[in-house]
Amino acid sequence: MIGDNPWLDGLLRLLVIAVAIPLAVIVLNYLERKVIGRVQNRLGPMRVGPYGTLQAVADTIKLLTKEDVRPHSADRWTFELAPYVVVVPTVVALVTLPLTDDLFVRNLALGLFFILAVSTLSIVGLVMAGWGSDNKYAILGAMRSAAQLISYEIPLVMAAVAVAMVAHTPDGGRGSLDLVQLVDGQGRVPYIVWQPLAFFIFTVAALAELYRQPFDIPVAESEVVGGPFVEYSGMRWAMFMMAEYVNLVLLSALTAIVFLGGWNWPLGNEVGPALQVPLMAIKTALFILFFFWARAILPRLRIDQLMAYSWQVLLPLAFYQIIANGLVLVYDWPDVVLGVLSGAGAVAAMLLTYRMVRRPAPVRRPLAVAAASTREVRV
């Protein structure tokens, strides 16, 4: 606790979060453009400030001063409230996200549940934005995001539940939703080793939750031109973007905590805060970079393909993971069994994904060698 007064303590911690988030958004925006620029064989922003470092600041100023346009036929209250409905839940979810064993606003016993439940509420804002804009692209995008949510959210929660089931608690028991306990329980071996299948499901679902390629279906630029955001400008549009990046930090940090041992692994539970912060930052950055990289190199799936994949592959495998974990808990098998069962599931997941994609036929390279069946037509 900072100081003796719990109120002061809470306020200070909130302040840290409130300052850190916009800063993180600005830095991440710059980083994303740089990273994707490098992948695409260009430099990214270079003009504003040394190496373009001030580009994000310039953009923020531009967005703040830009006119806030509301279409004449828009549903006023729905349209204007939507950005807040998107931003608030993502920020509220940060309240219980621990960055080290002491750096959080309030650690809840149901922390994992709280984060997953609250961050899902953003979808209401997206649907409101789509409906309120009175734009067909927007409504199409909003409907897509709702359809996408019910597809990815269930496997995401199931994967998290599977890990929470087998988490070690300080009293020697199993099962915890407390994020600090989740980290401490991992000790020397992070849960990614024991639960690779859950990790796979969680990461894929997180990509979908972040609306990043290959799951940027609701905001698809070449189809629905930004989807629910199409009519927004200025600060309201910036709020959607902020929610997107806050979500990015949130899910990356959550993955690092749940699967990569958070601020402990591989240095053990006794490391001080001086090492915990960089350790946590590195792991979070790893996932953030993964999400950037996915955006740079992957095209987009179709909404029905995403739904089929989520319901037919991810969800059954998530159930398998839960059942396997349940068996291990009931019969008190060692953790190695957990790893083997989950590893087999992960291999199955990859094989199924591969088969789903390649199902119609193997890659055909018909060219240059004209098959006997092709006809030569002279006109």
Added chain:
Amino acid sequence: MASTAPQHRHELETIDLHINVGPQHPATHGVFRMVLTVNGELVEDCDPVIGYMHRGNEKLPENCDYRQIIGYHDRTDYLAQFNTEWTYCLAVEKLMGLEVPERAEYIRVILGELNRVASHLMWAGAFGTDVGFFGTPFMYAFREREVIQDLFEAVTGERMMYNYFRPGGVAWDVPDDFEEHCRYVVDHVRRGLDDLDALMTDNEVFLARCRGLSPVTPEQAINWGLSGPMLRACGVKHDLRRAEPYSIYDRFDFEIPVGTQGDVYDRYLVRMEEMRQSLRIVEQALKQMPKNGPIMAEGLKRVLRPPAGEVYARTESPRGEYGVYIVSRGADKPWRHKVRGASFCNLSALREMVVGNYVADAIIILGSIDIVLCEVDR
């Protein structure tokens, strides 16, 4: 694709949603517009609207003399300028019975084939963006296209409206280092194509989106008058360079890539392979090209006056059959001038290909046609 419309549709009162894709939409590659009637995500009808870019590119040349018209052909298909100029020059040469010098023919073949590569590169990049890439194939493709553009700039002094071919030859000789420059371009582009291949061809998500999408049978393709890669993707081995060798195409050894299914993925593969074949032709042409010699037919007057008659010349442009029809009455201006645009004819099959697919696929199918709106609307 079988209709997946819900069965209870007629019990509930629903209205169809009309979505206006374009004329200002990132996926229409210009000022094309299609009105989609959708039921949820399913396209039930598609109404293409063209004409936003109409500039009278067929009528205007009827008031210009034969040399001024070349520039108008640059402006029809602005991604395959050399090919369009070439077609027009072929028409005039046919009408006048001109013999084009050897060296000029080789220059034309090299530039025309490189222009095909540049055009297909542009298509591959834009198509990648349609499929949902965040611009990465676009950047890769443009890196290679830029190298080709540099060569064109060195030869013609222009980056877009080259105006370099003339009836009877080419306007001026190529720079001294033309051959090395071309070899550099070919090597560079070949490596770049491998990059593009690695990024897109076997990409799982790309496969899932493109394979089996809107397959076209050879019969349909011929009935609709498709040409170029769109036709060859269906398995019809028809390429004007082979079927009706104009210029000096009978001297080169190259394959005609064909697809088997006529789906979007086949169209992609055909175009990728065509680029490689074009590079092969360029290499052979560089080897055979005479080091010096005339580049313009002898005895041409300043103002061309072809004899009365009519002529239709056609070539294999990157998008398909590009044809020019000219009626001359012996004056210094054509009496009638008509263009057959390849992408205009290919675009006419859009409705049949799109209806019954999802909105997201409609965008990809439109992209796979490779339209150039200046050529569609003329």
